[in-house]
Amino acid sequence: MTRQTEITDSALQSQVRARYSGETAALEALGFHHPIFKVETLGPFSAVVQFRLARLMRRGGEVLVSPFPLRLGVASVLLFHSEPPSIVSCSGMGVKFYTDFSDDSLLISSTIQIEATFQRLIAPNPYSKIIRNPPCPTPEEAWLSHKRRAAEIEAQGKTIRNTSSFADWVKIVKREEIDILSTIE
Numbered sequence: 001m002t003r004q005t006e007i008t009d010s011a012l013q014s015q016v017r018a019r020y021s022g023e024t025a026a027l028e029a030l031g032f033h034h035p036i037f038k039v040e041t042l043g044p045f046s047a048v049v050q051f052r053l054a055r056l057m058r059r060g061g062e063v064l065v066s067p068f069p070l071r072l073g074v075a076s077v078l079l080f081h082s083e084p085p086s087i088v089s090c091s092g093m094g095v096k097f098y099t100d101f102s103d104d105s106l107l108i109s110s111t112i113q114i115e116a117t118f119q120r121l122i123a124p125n126p127y128s129k130i131i132r133n134p135p136c137p138t139p140e141e142a143w144l145s146h147k148r149r150a151a152e153i154e155a156q157g158k159t160i161r162n163t164s165s166f167a168d169w170v171k172i173v174k175r176e177e178i179d180i181l182s183t184i185e
Helices: 012-021 020-029 051-059 114-121 139-155 166-185
Strands: 003-006 034-040 064-067 073-082 086-089 096-098 105-112 128-132
Touching: 003 166, 012 020, 012 034, 012 064, 020 051, 020 064, 020 073, 020 139, 034 166, 051 064, 073 128, 073 166, 086 139, 096 139, 105 139, 105 166, 128 166
Parallel strands: 105 128
Antiparallel strands: 003 034, 034 073, 064 073, 073 086, 086 096, 096 105
């Protein structure tokens, strides 16, 4: 499981802001706002164990950190939307949109094409409350698809939860990780 930490260091925030300036500008044009900077870290000594991956990520322009004890961490940005209440997470692979519902279902849309392959290879968990939209080529298309699907789910009588904080993000990403782990066990 990854550990989520909010970035408060202004120098690291500046690096992340520069790395994701294009993505952030495109998402702000779609109505997203209030960027929060985060680090997702793997377990202890993961920077050593995943050294080759870290080198590839560094070459790909990712902002990497290595908190004690030698954890591999990737810094990125979250943004929020109020209509419908949603969170978007940027990464080097693309963006992911999340909308949480009052019955604990979770809608996820993205531009990460490898997720479509993952979804085809892994048997779906019949008890999962995670609804995954097929990936779209651009953030604009993914967001439009996400909003349409969220409206369909609302029309079924489900209420969208207000998600507007880093703490909301942490809860959502933990649910997603548990769901992914349950499909590969």
